Amino acid sequence: MISRRNLIGGSAILASAAAVSGRVQAAAIPEVVTSTSPAMAPPLTPTSGPAYQPVVTLNGWTLPWRMNGDWKEFHLVAEPVVREMAPGMKAHLWGYNGQSPGPTLEFVEGDKVRIFVTNKLPEHTTVHWHGMLVPNGMDGVGGLTQPHIKPGQTFVYEFAVRKSGTFMYHPHSDEMVQMAMGMMGFIVVHPRDPNLHRVDRDFVFLMSTYDIDPGTYLPKVTTMTEFNMWTWNSRVFPGIDPLVVRQGDRVRIRMGNLTMTNHPIHMHGPSFAVTGTDGGWVPESARWPEVTTDIPVGGMRAVEFVADEPGDWALHCHKSHHTMNAMGHDVKNFIGAPQRDLTKAIRKLMPDYMPMGSAGMAEMGAMEMPMPDNTLPMMTGYGQFGPIEMGGMFSVVKVREGLARDDYKDPGPYKNPPGTVAFAVESGAPEAPRQSSAPSRPGDIDVTVVKPGKTNHSNH
Numbered sequence: 001m002i003s004r005r006n007l008i009g010g011s012a013i014l015a016s017a018a019a020v021s022g023r024v025q026a027a028a029i030p031e032v033v034t035s036t037s038p039a040m041a042p043p044l045t046p047t048s049g050p051a052y053q054p055v056v057t058l059n060g061w062t063l064p065w066r067m068n069g070d071w072k073e074f075h076l077v078a079e080p081v082v083r084e085m086a087p088g089m090k091a092h093l094w095g096y097n098g099q100s101p102g103p104t105l106e107f108v109e110g111d112k113v114r115i116f117v118t119n120k121l122p123e124h125t126t127v128h129w130h131g132m133l134v135p136n137g138m139d140g141v142g143g144l145t146q147p148h149i150k151p152g153q154t155f156v157y158e159f160a161v162r163k164s165g166t167f168m169y170h171p172h173s174d175e176m177v178q179m180a181m182g183m184m185g186f187i188v189v190h191p192r193d194p195n196l197h198r199v200d201r202d203f204v205f206l207m208s209t210y211d212i213d214p215g216t217y218l219p220k221v222t223t224m225t226e227f228n229m230w231t232w233n234s235r236v237f238p239g240i241d242p243l244v245v246r247q248g249d250r251v252r253i254r255m256g257n258l259t260m261t262n263h264p265i266h267m268h269g270p271s272f273a274v275t276g277t278d279g280g281w282v283p284e285s286a287r288w289p290e291v292t293t294d295i296p297v298g299g300m301r302a303v304e305f306v307a308d309e310p311g312d313w314a315l316h317c318h319k320s321h322h323t324m325n326a327m328g329h330d331v332k333n334f335i336g337a338p339q340r341d342l343t344k345a346i347r348k349l350m351p352d353y354m355p356m357g358s359a360g361m362a363e364m365g366a367m368e369m370p371m372p373d374n375t376l377p378m379m380t381g382y383g384q385f386g387p388i389e390m391g392g393m394f395s396v397v398k399v400r401e402g403l404a405r406d407d408y409k410d411p412g413p414y415k416n417p418p419g420t421v422a423f424a425v426e427s428g429a430p431e432a433p434r435q436s437s438a439p440s441r442p443g444d445i446d447v448t449v450v451k452p453g454k455t456n457h458s459n460h
């Protein structure tokens with residue numbers, strides 16, 4: 001799954017050699033480690049440098065390093081990638097080392113790190129270490145603190161890691177395009193003392209958004225608000241890994257937001273406390289319980305809870321449009337209009353016609369609708385009790401008894417103890433008084449063809 005390739009060879013040597021800092025020989029550029037799989041890699045236990053409890057990246061991985069004296073050396077390659085957002089849909093993005101987002105970088109407070117950045121994009125780039133205190137000339141702002149890294153060049157960033165916490169990396173070079181194309185990654189800096197802020201499971205994901213017309217592969221890079229793919233680590237439900245947790249574990253979830261709107265992330269079940277931002281750790285005396293935390297644009301929130309209650313607990317953005325995939329923006333409200341009879345007739349003329357929502361849109365969760373290639377249903381996913389009717393920024397915290405320490409495998413649906421699931425009553429329930437509404441007549445039906453062509457929707 002994770003492969004290594006050596007970038008050194010042929011004329012590439014000379015091209016990179018010229019750009020590499022005098023202190024570093026080109027021949028010493030670390031090999032490139034790449035992964036193109038959307039499967040979650042197991043936590044990368046450090047085999048060199050100080051010990052720490054590694055994190056787990058949803059649908060992602062941590063970049064291995066090598067020691068060179070007392071320097072930890074990493075090699076990031078900025079390059080075009082193909083990312084499966086969920087089975088059935090792939091996006092052509094830009095990222096690092098085979099993926100968008102790029103691999104997670106894990107450092108330890110006090111580490112000296114040297115990060116090689118090779119640019120294999122068709123335009124220049126830089127890397128900015130969001131939230132980290134680095135020498136100004138290592139801050140990665142193209143034009144301001146360094147020359148841009150031209151295509152084919154390799155630059156080196158060197159700095160001592162001064163504080164622990166959760167940070168992000170992204171370009172500061174043609175930012176609008178490069179971030180809209182998926183260029184970003186997480187940085188986790190572990191405390192020098194591995195017992196400080198220790199948890200049993202530590203998950204990370206980055207939020208990014210894309211505007212990809214159904215049936216196409218490339219995000220539109222000038223979109224500012226009309227996104228239609230709301231992703232965690234460039235994945236959408238049902239493609240996002242569940243967060244598998246052993247009952248009793250202390251759990252941390254670190255969530256970064258590099259989209260252009262805020263995301264109120266809500267967890268069902270246990271309450272949590274915000275224990276960190278991209279500015280650092282929140283002192284214990286300043287924490288309070290929450291079940292939703294709003295993650296601002298360009299911000300990160302780390303939340304912690306004890307998973308004492310077993311079950312399948314939803315974790316999602318509470319903006320309901322963000323738990324949907326590409327959808328019809330101009331869908332009219334058909335609640336109350338019987339369309340079933342018409343659909344057959346209309347489909348003879350227009351095979352793409354989709355009847356929408358005579359009684360709400362829930363029926364779409366179960367319906368097989370004709371769809372262009374490379375397009376995900378607007379609301380989808382199945383649970384043990386039926387369609388889940390979600391998309392976008394939605395996953396499940398799966399708390400189970402007696403899992404092994406490093407077991408992150410999806411345990412399947414929760415087996416609820418008998419008598420603890422909401423149930424239907426057979427009959428005899430008193431009819432609640434209803435608001436009267438005018439019955440709709442066939443003549444009233446507004447026939448609208450929902451074309452999946454222009455299907456963005458805005459934030460509300």
Ligand SMILES: [Cu+2]
Nearest residue numbers: 263317319322
């Ligand atoms: Cu959201």
